[in-house]
Amino acid sequence: ELKVDTDERMVMAYLFKHTPLQSTFPVNLTCLVPTEQPDVGRPERLDLHQVLWHFLNFRLQVVTQRLEHELTTLKKRIHILDGFAKVFDALDAIIKLIRRSDGKADAAETIMKRFELDAEQTDAILELKIYRLARLEILLIRNELTDKKKRARQIGELLRNEDRRWSLVRDELVEVRRTYGNPKTNPRRTLIGKVIEEVEFTADDFIIDEDAVVLVSRDGWIKRQKEVRDPSTTRLREGDDLLTAVVGSTRSTAVFFTNFGIAYSCRLVDVPATTGYGEPIQRLFKLKDGEHVVAAISLDPRVNNNISTTTRRPEPTTHAIAVTTDGYSLRFSFEPFVEPSTRSGRRYARPSQEAEVVGVQAVSGTETVIVATREARALLCKTREINFLSGPGKGVTLIKIKKGTDRVIGFAASRNDRDLLTVETNRGATQTISSAKYEIVGRGGKGRELLQRGQFTRVVPRPVKILSLDEN
Structure with a gap:
């Protein structure tokens, strides 16, 4: 039974293609042709x-x-x-x-x-x-x-x-x-006809176009809900926290970036819909041992538009930036991840053997990158100073760190003076880093020492907010 607003031609085209209702096949008419000898065919x-x-x-x-x-x-x-x-x-x-x-x-x-x-x-x-x-x-x-x-x-x-x-x-x-051949007395079960112009359709045509929210936890649990008013009230397993929320149409793509430099993308409709804990992301993708999601970004045009590259514009207006634990950074395009990936995903970065990606954010190129290390050092530089790569790579040096003792713990792409990076010290205190407090310098330096004694233990995650699609 079809709904009122269903396109009947589209449904029939789908049935013709995916069921035995219609079969189109080539015929190889190789025959034995009579010759001068009655018992021999050519x-x-x-x-x-x-x-x-x-x-x-x-x-x-x-x-x-x-x-x-x-x-x-x-x-x-x-x-x-x-x-x-x-x-x-x-x-x-x-x-x-x-x-x-x-x-x-x-x-x-x-x-x-x-x-x-x-x-x-x-x-x-x-x-x-x-x-x-x-x-x-x-x-x-x-x-x-x-x-x-x-x-x-x-x-x-x-x-x-x-x-x-x-x-x-x-x-x-x-x-x-x-x-x-009388259709009344001997009706045919099949009809042989000439090839007619068939209705073209894609998988998206059979997806109900509606807005949805995809929630990803830090332990790698994922679920889709139609509406989430307060992310803090969503059901999570004990000891788990909400990492991010992705909004968009069920036909749009969500990209999940991991610490190994691999991006996994799928339609929002492919994420299991539930009000419970959700499903492990390994149900959708084949993550390796020790691999986990560090960021998820919606490629719905209402959230991130102008992501395509052209000959005249090799660097799209909206693109991504990634930072690794050994102080390297790169910018890259979202365009290769628009189509759903395989379970093995697609590579977006090639970190060093002992390094990992700490985060990925969507940027426009006008932001200020704020990066912090475990040894309480921080550096602020313009996003444009980080090279834009056409393919997966290691990137360029964002901040120099001491190998073996220091590592990058996180970063933020700040759009203004009030866009802060908050870090937590080993004494339980918090400290904010912003362009209003510290000078913006060039990339590749050692950064500024923010603590004479003590270390930064982690970047305090920002509260997860649900973006309103009606405002975009």
């Missing part, structure tokens, strides 16, 4: 016109042989009937000859000499039943002889005239169609 690939030509000639051959066989049978019967006709006026004499004979062989020899008949005719006369000698039966035999001779003449004319035999072939085919 293999040849024919087109439809040639196949029909051979079929019609075969039908003509069948009709001709059938007529020839019928004429042979008629001639045999006429020959017998001619013998009957000769003796019907001398039945009394025939009976006397039979009664005076010494047996069937003697009677047959006498009758053949007397009436100039051959052995076949004579044998038929001797085998004739007595009741066939009645006047009415004799009349029937003579009428049969007349009819047989008439039919023999008709067949002879048909065999001498090929055009008339072709007419007979056509009449027989018309009769077959009339007998077996």
Whole structure:
């Protein structure tokens, strides 16, 4: 049963393509073509016109042989009937000859000499039943002889005239169609027709277009809900926290970036819908040991638009920035991730062997990158200073760190002075980093030391907010 606003043509096109309701297949018409030797056929690939030509000639051959066989049978019967006709006026004499004979062989020899008949005719006369000698039966035999001779003449004319035999072939085919092709008495289960223009459709055409929210937890649990008013009240497993929320149409794509530099993308509709804890993201993608999601971004045009690259604009207006634990950073395009990926995902970065990606954010290129390390150092630089890569790579140095002792713990792409990066110290205190407090410098330096004693333990996550699509 279809809904009121369903496109019937689209549904039929889907059924034609994905069910046996319609089958389109190529036909290899390789046939054995008759040769001069009746028992030997020559293999040849024919087109439809040639196949029909051979079929019609075969039908003509069948009709001709059938007529020839019928004429042979008629001639045999006429020959017998001619013998009957000769003796019907001398039945009394025939009976006397039979009664005076010494047996069937003697009677047959006498009758053949007397009436100039051959052995076949004579044998038929001797085998004739007595009741066939009645006047009415004799009349029937003579009428049969007349009819047989008439039919023999008709067949002879048909065999001498090929055009008339072709007419007979056509009449027989018309009769077959009339007998077996009547849709009322013999309805066909299938129809053979020419190729017509089919309705084009994609998988998106069968997805109900509605807004949805995808919630991702830090432990890698994922779920889709139609509406989320307060993310803090969503159901999570004990000890788990909400990492991010992705909004968009069910037809749009969500990209999940992991610490190994792999991006996994899918339609929002592919995320399991539930009000419970959700499902492990491993149900959708094949994550490796130790791999986890560090960011999720919606590619709905209402959330992130102008993501395509062109020859004149190799760096799109909206793109991504990623930072690794060894202080490297890169910018890249969202465009390769618009289409859903395989379970193995697509690579977006190539961090060093012992490094991981700490985060990914959507940027426009005008932001200020704020990066913090475990040894309480921070650096602020313009996003434009970070190279835009056309493919996955290691990136460029964002901040120099001491190998083995220090590592990047997080970053933020700040749009203004009030867009802060909040970090937590090993003493449980928090500290904010912003362009209003610290100077913006060039990338590649050691950064500013913010604590003389102590370390930064983590970046305090910002409260998860649900973006209103109506405002964009």
